[in-house]
Amino acid sequence: MNTDEELNPPFDVLEPAHWRGPVLFNSPHSGRVYPREFLAASRLDIATLRRSEDTFVDELVEGVVERGYPLIRAHFPRCYVDVNREPYELDPRMFSGRLPSFANTRSMRVAGGLGTVARVVGDAQEIYDQRISIDEALQRIESLYKPYHRALRRLFGKIYKEFGAAILLDCHSMPSATASRDDRPRADIVLGDRYGTSCVAAISETVEDTLRELGYAVSRNKPYAGGFITEHYGNPTVGLHAIQLEFNRALYMDERRYERTASFATLAADLETLADRLADIPIQELRPYRAAAE
Numbered sequence: 669m670n671t672d673e674e675l676n677p678p679f680d681v682l683e684p685a686h687w688r689g690p691v692l693f694n695s696p697h698s699g700r701v702y703p704r705e706f707l708a709a710s711r712l713d714i715a716t717l718r719r720s721e722d723t724f725v726d727e728l729v730e731g732v733v734e735r736g737y738p739l740i741r742a743h744f745p746r747c748y749v750d751v752n753r754e755p756y757e758l759d760p761r762m763f764s765g766r767l768p769s770f771a772n773t774r775s776m777r778v779a780g781g782l783g784t785v786a787r788v789v790g791d792a793q794e795i796y797d798q799r800i801s802i803d804e805a806l807q808r809i810e811s812l813y814k815p816y817h818r819a820l821r822r823l824f825g826k827i828y829k830e831f832g833a834a835i836l837l838d839c840h841s842m843p844s845a846t847a848s849r850d851d852r853p854r855a856d857i858v859l860g861d862r863y864g865t866s867c868v869a870a871i872s873e874t875v876e877d878t879l880r881e882l883g884y885a886v887s888r889n890k891p892y893a894g895g896f897i898t899e900h901y902g903n904p905t906v907g908l909h910a911i912q913l914e915f916n917r918a919l920y921m922d923e924r925r926y927e928r929t930a931s932f933a934t935l936a937a938d939l940e941t942l943a944d945r946l947a948d949i950p951i952q953e954l955r956p957y958r959a960a961a962e
């Protein structure tokens with residue numbers, strides 16, 4: 669079986685029968701279809717590779733579709749190709765062959781081994797024991813990364829056209845344990861709005877207030893302020909808003925066994941409530957605005 673057959677389709681776009689509001693859910697890192705050729709090339713076993721996966725996040729938010737909100741979710745894993753990066757954040761140490769001249773080889777994410785095609789997973793464990801072909805990396809970008817973003821932009825644009833504004837919730841998960849024992853316990857949910865630049869305050873406040881009301885410990889922008897998707901899809905001045913949600917995995921799963929826990933259903937239901945609260949924000953608060961001086 670080749671990679672095209674294994675990742676067919678590479679992602680799902682789930683649209684509701686009736687659209688309730690300008691809210692779109694995205695789960696770019698919950699994919700768990702690991703191509704056989706990739707597993708054969710990796711020096712790590714699948715359990716180790718899965719440490720970078722946002723396990724079950726797509727299922728946590730799947731219930732929003734019946735309530736009237738679309739969802740896009742990847743089937744390919746982020747350690748195979750990461751759509752929450754620039755299209756060509758590539759580490760030259762990883763590849764045989766010449767990188768394109770336009771590749772970004774010096775970003776902080778590349779330096780950390782977490783470019784568009786990752787070099788490491790988990791606690792900085794190297795995925796490959798030898799260089800991989802640059803053609804292989806470019807093929808992943810052409811066949812998976814670019815179609816995913818085309819679909820995401822199309823769906824975001826469809827919502828915008830329908831309502832005059834659009835809200836993207838970019839959904840992720842984080843390990844319950846921090847790397848340092850000195851760190852304080854992680855919040856239940858971390859909101860990332862790029863320090864107030866990727867969405868209007870009404871959205872961040874609605875998300876935070878709703879989640880706190882439902883009993884969750886919430887922090888904003890620390891330690892996650894939002895990645896490529898939040899930064900590049902959020903443009904509040906034209907009515908496009910994006911916010912990242914990071915769920916503590918201990919809320920809904922057994923991190924060692926990769927199994928859902930009894931609280932999974934509670935969090936899933938609470939996220940449906942959150943979607944409804946966002947849809948209830950008056951649309952005039954979300955639509956494009958002009959500077960007061962004009």
